[in-house]
Amino acid sequence: MGLFIEDYKVSGADTVALEDSIMQKGKQVTAGSRILDNFTSPFNATVVDRLLDGGFKISGRTVMDEFGLLKLSRDDDNTPSGALRAVSEGISAYALCNDLFGRYRGEAPKNDCCYIHPTYGTVSRYGLIPLASSMDQIGIVCKDLSQGFKLLSHLAGKDPKDGAMFPDSSYNYGTTDEKITLGVPRSVVEKADEGTREAIMDFIKEFSSTDINLEYFDLYNQVMYILSSAEISSNLSRYDGIKFGYRASGYTNIDDLYIKTRSEGFGLDAKLTAIMGAMILSKDQYGPYYEKAMKIRRLIKESVKFDTYKVIVLPCRISDDPYENLALYSLAPLAGLPSVSFSYKGHGIQLVAGVKKENLLLSTWEVSMA
Amino acid sequence: MKYETVMGLEVHVELATKSKLFCACSTEFGSDINENVCPVCAGMPGTSLMVNKKAVELAIAAGLLTNSEISPRITFDKKNYFYPDLPSGYQLTQLYSPICKNGWVEIETDAGKKKINLVQIHLEEDAGKLIHDDWTDTTLIDFNRAAVPLIEIVTRPDFRSAEEVVAFLEKLRSLLSFADVSDCKMQEGSMRCDLNLSVREKGTEKLGTRTEIKNMNSLKAIAAAIAYESQRHIDALETGDEVLIQETRRWDDSIGATFSMRDKEDATDYRVFPNPDIMPVFIDDEWIDAVGSNLPETAQDKFIRLTQGLGLPEYDSEIITRSKNLSNIFDETLKHFNNPKEVANWIIVELLSIAKGDNKGEDDVRIDCRKFAKLIELVDGRTINRNVGKKILSLILEEGIDPVEYAEKNKLGMINDTSLITSTIQEVLSENPKALEEYRGGSKKVHGFFVGQIMRKLGGKANPQIVNKLLVEALKEI
Numbered sequence: 056m057g058l059f060i061e062d063y064k065v066s067g068a069d070t071v072a073l074e075d076s077i078m079q080k081g082k083q084v085t086a087g088s089r090i091l092d093n094f095t096s097p098f099n100a101t102v103v104d105r106l107l108d109g110g111f112k113i114s115g116r117t118v119m120d121e122f123g124l125l126k127l128s129r130d131d132d133n134t135p136s137g138a139l140r141a142v143s144e145g146i147s148a149y150a151l152c153n154d155l156f157g158r159y160r161g162e163a164p165k166n167d168c169c170y171i172h173p174t175y176g177t178v179s180r181y182g183l184i185p186l187a188s189s190m191d192q193i194g195i196v197c198k199d200l201s202q203g204f205k206l207l208s209h210l211a212g213k214d215p216k217d218g219a220m221f222p223d224s225s226y227n228y229g230t231t232d233e234k235i236t237l238g239v240p241r242s243v244v245e246k247a248d249e250g251t252r253e254a255i256m257d258f259i260k261e262f263s264s265t266d267i268n269l270e271y272f273d274l275y276n277q278v279m280y281i282l283s284s285a286e287i288s289s290n291l292s293r294y295d296g297i298k299f300g301y302r303a304s305g306y307t308n309i310d311d312l313y314i315k316t317r318s319e320g321f322g323l324d325a326k327l328t329a330i331m332g333a334m335i336l337s338k339d340q341y342g343p344y345y346e347k348a349m350k351i352r353r354l355i356k357e358s359v360k361f362d363t364y365k366v367i368v369l370p371c372r373i374s375d376d377p378y379e380n381l382a383l384y385s386l387a388p389l390a391g392l393p394s395v396s397f398s399y400k401g402h403g404i405q406l407v408a409g410v411k412k413e414n415l416l417l418s419t420w421e422v423s424m425a
Numbered sequence: 426m427k428y429e430t431v432m433g434l435e436v437h438v439e440l441a442t443k444s445k446l447f448c449a450c451s452t453e454f455g456s457d458i459n460e461n462v463c464p465v466c467a468g469m470p471g472t473s474l475m476v477n478k479k480a481v482e483l484a485i486a487a488g489l490l491t492n493s494e495i496s497p498r499i500t501f502d503k504k505n506y507f508y509p510d511l512p513s514g515y516q517l518t519q520l521y522s523p524i525c526k527n528g529w530v531e532i533e534t535d536a537g538k539k540k541i542n543l544v545q546i547h548l549e550e551d552a553g554k555l556i557h558d559d560w561t562d563t564t565l566i567d568f569n570r571a572a573v574p575l576i577e578i579v580t581r582p583d584f585r586s587a588e589e590v591v592a593f594l595e596k597l598r599s600l601l602s603f604a605d606v607s608d609c610k611m612q613e614g615s616m617r618c619d620l621n622l623s624v625r626e627k628g629t630e631k632l633g634t635r636t637e638i639k640n641m642n643s644l645k646a647i648a649a650a651i652a653y654e655s656q657r658h659i660d661a662l663e664t665g666d667e668v669l670i671q672e673t674r675r676w677d678d679s680i681g682a683t684f685s686m687r688d689k690e691d692a693t694d695y696r697v698f699p700n701p702d703i704m705p706v707f708i709d710d711e712w713i714d715a716v717g718s719n720l721p722e723t724a725q726d727k728f729i730r731l732t733q734g735l736g737l738p739e740y741d742s743e744i745i746t747r748s749k750n751l752s753n754i755f756d757e758t759l760k761h762f763n764n765p766k767e768v769a770n771w772i773i774v775e776l777l778s779i780a781k782g783d784n785k786g787e788d789d790v791r792i793d794c795r796k797f798a799k800l801i802e803l804v805d806g807r808t809i810n811r812n813v814g815k816k817i818l819s820l821i822l823e824e825g826i827d828p829v830e831y832a833e834k835n836k837l838g839m840i841n842d843t844s845l846i847t848s849t850i851q852e853v854l855s856e857n858p859k860a861l862e863e864y865r866g867g868s869k870k871v872h873g874f875f876v877g878q879i880m881r882k883l884g885g886k887a888n889p890q891i892v893n894k895l896l897v898e899a900l901k902e903i
Contacts, residue, residue: 078471086470097464100471184470189701217473219704285698289503292514293468297566313507336505336696345698 058137058146059115060085067148070114071106071206072141074152076123077193078182079103079116086184087119090294090320092301100182101214102151102193109209114147123186124287124324125156125280127377135162142196143168149206150196155186155283157384159196160396161371164403169420171195171203174411175391176221178207179214187286188219190388200395200420204228204413221411230421231414238267238364243383247370254402255368258423267367269386270358274351276378279385281335281348288332291325356390361409366419371396371403399423427627428662430655432584432620436597437575438607439551439615440483446550446574447474447517447703454613458556458567466572468512474703476501480574481706483606484524484548485716487576490600490723491543493528495713499548501703505696509564510553512571518549520697524576524708530600532592541593542581551575576606582621582632587651591644594618599724602749602788610788611643622651624658633658634669638683641676650676654683727752735765744773748787751777754794761798764805771801775818796821800828812885813837840887843895846879850892850899853878864900872896 060075061082073079076086078096080103085091106113117137120126135143138150139159143166154160154172163170172194180191193210197203205228212225237259244255271278296302296316303315321329335344359367369383387394387407395416396405408415445452448465465472481499488495500522503515525546532539553571557564578597584590598609598616609616618641623633638654641647654674661667674683722730724746731742745755751772758768776797780790800821804814809832817837820826832838840846853875854861860871879892 091470096471097469098471180471181473182471185702187701215475218475219473219702286701289505289515289696289698290470292505292507293470293512295507295509295514297509298467298512299469309509333505333696336698338694338696341696341698 057118058140058144059117060137062115063113065112065114066146067112069111070147070149071111072114072117072138072147072150073103074119074123074136074138074150075116076119076153076184076186077103077151078184079113082116084116084184086123087121088294088321088325090301090317090325091184091299092320094300096182098182101179101216102210103182105179105210111149111206111209114141117141117150117152119152120158121322121325122184122287122291123153123155123158124328125283125377125381126158126324127327135166138196139163139166139168142166142198148198149203151193151210152196153183153186153191154194154384155190155388156279156381159194160384160394160405161380161403163196163396164371164398167198167398169197169200169203169395169397171197171200171207171413172387172394173207173211173413174221174393175388176219177211177223177226177393177411179210179217179220181214181216185290187283187388188290189286190283190391192388200397200417204417207413223411226411226413228413228417230418233365233415233418235262235366235415235419235422236364237262237264237419238361238367239264240269240272240367240369241266243269243272243373244368244370246373248372251370251372251402251404254400255370255404258399258404259368261422262419264368265364267364269367271351271355272382275355275382275385275389278348278351278355279381279389280378281344282352282389284328284332285335285345286332288329288336291321291329294320296320352389355386359386359390359392359407359409361412365408365412365415367407369405369407371405395420428624428655428659429585429627430622430624430651430658431582431632432590432622432651433582434578434580434584434590434593434621435619436578436580436594437551437617437619438487438578438597438601438609440480440574440576441605441607442477442479442483442574444477444479445572446477446480446548447572448472450572452573454615456569458565458569460569462568462571466512467568468514474517476703476706477574480548481524481708482712482716483574484546484576485708485713486604486720487546487578487601487606488525488528489713489717489720490604490606491525491528491530491546491578491597493525493543493546495708496522496524496526497709498522498705498707499524500705501548501700502697503700506693508552509566510555510568510571512553512568516550516552517572517700517703518577518697519547521699523547530593530596532589532596534586534588534592536586536588539583539589541583541589544579544581546576546578549575549577582623587648590620590651591648594644594647599747599749603722603724603727603752604720605749608749608788614642617642618647620647620650620654622654622658624655624662633662635671636669636683637673638676639673639686640678642678646676646678649678649681650683653681657683724749724752731755731765731769737765737769741766741769741773744777745769750788750790754790754792754797757794758798758801761795762802762805764801767801767805768798771797771818775815779819779822792822793825796825796828803828803832807839807841807888808832809837810839810886810889812880813839837886840883841891843891846883846887846891846895847899849879849882849887850875850896853882854899854903861903865903872900875900 078100080099084096138152141147195203301320306312393413394407450461501517502520505515523545528543529540551573553568601607602609620638623635625633673686728746731737864871
């Protein structure tokens with residue numbers, strides 16, 4: 056499979072590749088799904104406008120997993136996603152994407168790249184094809200975090216077209232003098248392979264650190280899966296063959312149109328998620344699943360206080376099971392926190408900080424690279 | 426055996442905002458098909474929703490007018506179902522935190538005054554409209570109405586008669602239209618209502634099997650549907666020929682009966698959950714007070730002002746305050762010609778009869794009030810007579826003419842010249858010897874005939890009082 060759906064054949068230090076979930080006026084935008092086969096975007100995503108205003112060039116539109124959904128079924132697919140390859144192979148300086156389930160955060164270090172997942176509500180999602188609206192966040196694949204944050208400063212800041220944003224009109228990303236204490240969740244780190252464990256031990260030596268217990272960690276992936284499935288199933292319902300996108304032929308009535316269109320248009324992961332989400336939101340399951348997961352989500356948010364520690368250190372892989380690894384990537388989206396991932400001594404490390412505390416992440420990274 | 430009908434209402438009222446609930450598209454009625462549609466209200470992916478502040482304010486106003494509690498924090502929920510008129514596959518509504526709760530409205534029927542309690546009022550978005558073309562057997566969709574803001578007013582099952590239901594809807598229409606919350610036009614669909622009805626033996630507590638009736642587009646239809654459906658329930662209870670089931674039924678106005686919709690609606694699981702895309706809206710007391718202090722006069726206040734302040738008869742005041750439009754015309758015209766009795770008279774007698782002839786309701790009459798005032802002044806000051814005035818009124822409505830200019834240009838000024846009128850009377854009398862004979866024979870009817878003839882000769886412009894007086898004198902001399 057190629058890297059680009061569309062390659063604009065530009066190169067240089069100011070090039071940005073767009074994952075196919077980001078709207079570009081007049082371009083075909085499919086989010087990697089057949090259901091959006093013939094969909095042409097009537098508008099630019101705000102991040103696209105801001106890139107162009109900032110003098111950046113769009114290098115192309117990259118292939119992606121259908122809607123960026125969680126692939127529980129096929130972890131044997133080791134091909135990195137298009138946005139990551141664009142940067143890792145040096146074709147584009149940056150790439151923008153929506154990494155809900157941690158695919159990019161996990162793969163970036165292995166491909167000599169870094170990933171920035173900004174605080175929820177700091178980068179406009181106007182023009183991002185929604186997955187789970189309460190967690191979606193456009194992030195940056197880059198070679199170097201300090202460069203990545205420079206790009207982020209062009210993108211972040213309130214957009215009147217996105218209703219769920221902080222009021223700040225811009226953000227100043229840079230290093231900070233604030234004292235950094237790392238929080239290290241031993242029980243999680245211990246699950247990582249030996250090399251990663253050693254790398255993390257080396258990494259924290261350079262800072263003051265404290266052992267922490269991530270409460271509810273064993274529920275992270277479950278809460279993430281339940282809430283994201285519910286939101287995604289609702290967000291996928293607009294793809295019905297009526298107004299835009301793919302429509303099956305040879306239907307006999309309206310229900311048949313829906314069924315054929317969605318059966319032919321969606322891939323396996325989209326179908327599984329739509330069905331799972333509908334079940335979770337159904338009358339009998341709403342209380343035991345959705346409502347309970349919402350409560351735990353609040354508890355998770357409240358449990359990470361960033362009081363005795365400022366930055367949480369996590370590995371990028373703890374298991375061969377993608378569902379177990381999902382726990383590592385759930386904290387940031389569930390609590391709306393910023394995170395970065397990068398390679399340290401050949402192993403993937405992930406850092407998570409408090410709301411709008413991106414500068415702590417950048418500072419930590421810079422110290423470790425020095 | 427005596428039966429009692431127990432009813433509750435769900436009333437949908439389209440809010441009179443200029444733009445839709447979550448985007449800037451116009452809400453204008455009667456636009457070209459799909460003229461008022463943008464990526465947001467077409468449900469395209471990647472769009473984001475902004476709550477229309479005006480819609481929230483109008484819902485607050487509705488809450489204040491119905492004595493409701495206003496919620497300090499409101500959110501929107503997603504109600505998921507597939508239907509082609511619903512662009513995103515979910516309707517945004519308020520299940521978990523409705524904007525108003527526990528209100529009540531007082532109604533008055535022949536049986537006296539009664540409080541109707543409201544469960545809640547919530548904000549939600551409307552859906553598009555399906556247009557079926559039988560000729561080509563296709564269905565097309567007009568999304569102009571999609572995401573137009575609505576409030577749904579849900580009452581408790583407090584109604585016991587059709588009179589009460591109609592009185593409630595009329596009161597609601599008056600309250601909401603006078604406050605500019607909605608124009609509440611049932612024909613245009615800006616006020617729609619669904620009815621829940623059950624029948625039980627009088628004196629018993631337990632409610633009977635409930636049916637929901639939809640598709641009633643006028644107060645008349647609602648009253649007829651209640652009569653029909655109550656009887657159907659009573660027949661079923663008495664004869665046992667039909668087993669009542671809880672279902673949704675459609676009123677067919679042309680047939681005058683309800684029919685089971687046989688849809689899966691009652692079995693549909695709407696999977697409602699909080700919409701994470703829209704931040705909560707906070708409503709503080711300051712905001713509520715601001716909305717409250719800006720509320721226009723209610724029909725009731727206006728009635729008191731008209732009767733007690735301006736000294737208009739209750740009958741006239743009742744007609745004028747029945748319609749927001751008429752009372753606006755009244756107030757506006759009064760600004761230009763301060764004679765309440767005459768203005769009321771011209772609205773009730775002349776304006777409404779022309780409107781009726783044109784098949785327009787009191788809410789649909791439109792007139793330039795400045796010109797209307799000038800016209801009334803011309804007649805009141807005896808510059809033109811009333812019949813000429815009526816003709817000019819039609820011309821104002823049809824062509825927008827200026828009454829003063831028109832009367833001057835066409836020399837419509839009233840003829841008060843007694844010698845001209847006297848000579849015209851003589852002409853008419855001598856030209857109609859047969860009628861004169863009848864008059865001598867004692868027929869008083871011919872008096873009117875003579876007046877008509879005289880007026881015709883004078884182009885309808887003669888001062889009717891003078892004509893009358895001089896004609897009586899002339900006839901006496903014969």
